Amino acid sequence: MESPNDLTLEEIDRFSKSKYFKHTAYITLSGGEPMMRDDLAELIKILHKNIPTATLNMTTNCLRPERTETVFRKVLKENPKLKFGTIGLSLNGPREIHDETRGIPGSYDRVLETYDRIKDIIPCSFSFTFCKKNVDYFDYVQDLARQKGTCAYICWTVMNTRFQVDDRDLVFWKPGLDDVLKNYVERRFKKINFLRDLFLLTPAVEYSYLYDSIINQRIMPCYAGRQIVHIAPNGDVYPCNFKLTDDRILGNLHQKSFNEIWESIPKNILDEIKCGKCMYPNGLCGDSDIYPSVKNNPPALLAWLIKKKFKGENYIEVRKSNE
Numbered sequence: 001m002e003s004p005n006d007l008t009l010e011e012i013d014r015f016s017k018s019k020y021f022k023h024t025a026y027i028t029l030s031g032g033e034p035m036m037r038d039d040l041a042e043l044i045k046i047l048h049k050n051i052p053t054a055t056l057n058m059t060t061n062c063l064r065p066e067r068t069e070t071v072f073r074k075v076l077k078e079n080p081k082l083k084f085g086t087i088g089l090s091l092n093g094p095r096e097i098h099d100e101t102r103g104i105p106g107s108y109d110r111v112l113e114t115y116d117r118i119k120d121i122i123p124c125s126f127s128f129t130f131c132k133k134n135v136d137y138f139d140y141v142q143d144l145a146r147q148k149g150t151c152a153y154i155c156w157t158v159m160n161t162r163f164q165v166d167d168r169d170l171v172f173w174k175p176g177l178d179d180v181l182k183n184y185v186e187r188r189f190k191k192i193n194f195l196r197d198l199f200l201l202t203p204a205v206e207y208s209y210l211y212d213s214i215i216n217q218r219i220m221p222c223y224a225g226r227q228i229v230h231i232a233p234n235g236d237v238y239p240c241n242f243k244l245t246d247d248r249i250l251g252n253l254h255q256k257s258f259n260e261i262w263e264s265i266p267k268n269i270l271d272e273i274k275c276g277k278c279m280y281p282n283g284l285c286g287d288s289d290i291y292p293s294v295k296n297n298p299p300a301l302l303a304w305l306i307k308k309k310f311k312g313e314n315y316i317e318v319r320k321s322n323e
Helices: 010-015 040-050 065-078 095-102 109-118 138-146 175-187 194-200 203-215 258-262 267-275 287-295 297-312
Strands: 028-030 057-059 081-090 126-127 152-154 236-238
Touching: 010 040, 010 126, 040 057, 040 065, 057 194, 057 287, 065 109, 065 203, 081 109, 095 297, 109 126, 126 138, 138 152, 138 175, 194 297, 203 287, 287 297
Parallel strands: 028 057, 057 081, 081 126, 126 152
Antiparallel strands: none
16 A cells, blocks of 8 residues: 555646656656555556656566556556566565565565466566575576576665665675676677677677676766656655665655756756766666666767777676776
8 A cells, every 4th residue: 555645646647747758768667566556557557648658667576466467457458558668576586585585475476476477468577686695596586587488687786775785785796796797698688799799789788888887886877867767656856766865856746846856956966977976885776777878878888898899808897906
């Protein structure tokens, strides 16, 4: 059940009519947990009506398998032209590991039940979040996904008030993660081929650039606050869903229109994003924010790729200075 302070359907309808959403490419409904909203199907219908260009993505913890199926059947029936990206089903490892990291016994079985219920009606895959307890189980989730006829993708490791994590959970900078990430890219996408990648800038290049930059804590181009926005359930507006601190709140939709908020973003926040000062202090940016920025910046990808070739380095490799 939603919080009393959550945006109402009327408020969602109003802000999503903003001229700034006219050509929006994608919408991601994330957590908390979207399925906790009793009016989720109605919310999606409103977003699709007002932003028909957008592809819908969602991440769910799968704790309500039957409701998840019911919601998606209703959404598909009422919005036949709605485009879906993927529905991410959170899975952090085998049964005992997943249940421990989620803190809820039986979570693992509910994930698999959810997959079986919706796999034939909606595109879905498994979303893996690295933490100190499951770092050795990503191959397990990828293998399970393949057996089920889908794929697994990396969510993120992040430090903020939404996650019960500490410094030990920031495993992306632990020895050996470069091999894990390299193997993931090669399993999910085509094998590395420099000439093909140079001309096509394939997903293998995009994700390799992303993860190589992360493990080396390299600043990446980011369009948060310009092409990307995060709206919290309570109406708070942030440049992205990574650094959700009070000093990053741009305004609240209970009090102001989206246009007013978007047109008055403080210069210091935009400068911080442009310089990458917000990128690594408490974890790392999630794919939902930084990947679209990477994908939309061919010059950065080309420069990185050519430098890799010139130096004879692997696409994903820890710099010697970091060892």
